[in-house]
Amino acid sequence: MFIQPWDATLDDAEWRTWIADGHDFGIPDDPEQARARVEHLRRLLPDTVTVGISGDAAAARGLNA
Structure with missing residues (x-):
């Protein structure tokens, strides 16, 4: 997947903190x-x-929603 530079995280800690929150x-x-x-x-x-x-398994939940 291509991620534009302005959409990328600053580093691994940024996205890990986001998930942990x-x-x-x-x-x-x-x-x-x-x-x-x-x-x-x-x-x-x-x-x-x-x-x-x-x-994956999330597909059925998304389609049902």
């Missing part, structure tokens, strides 16, 4: 939380952006 990537296991996460993302993104779904 309770942030996460992806879709929560709980269906209501998953639905809320997808709705939140849809409000943030313009209509011209498509949200992709991975091919």
Whole structure:
């Protein structure tokens, strides 16, 4: 995956701290939380952006949300 320089972390400590502070990537296991996460993302993104779904266990949660 290509990451623009302005989107990159400063170093490994930056993203590790972000995760340790309770942030996460992806879709929560709980269906209501998953639905809320997808709705939140849809409000943030313009209509011209498509949200992709991975091919792992998170895919079903994302599609159901």
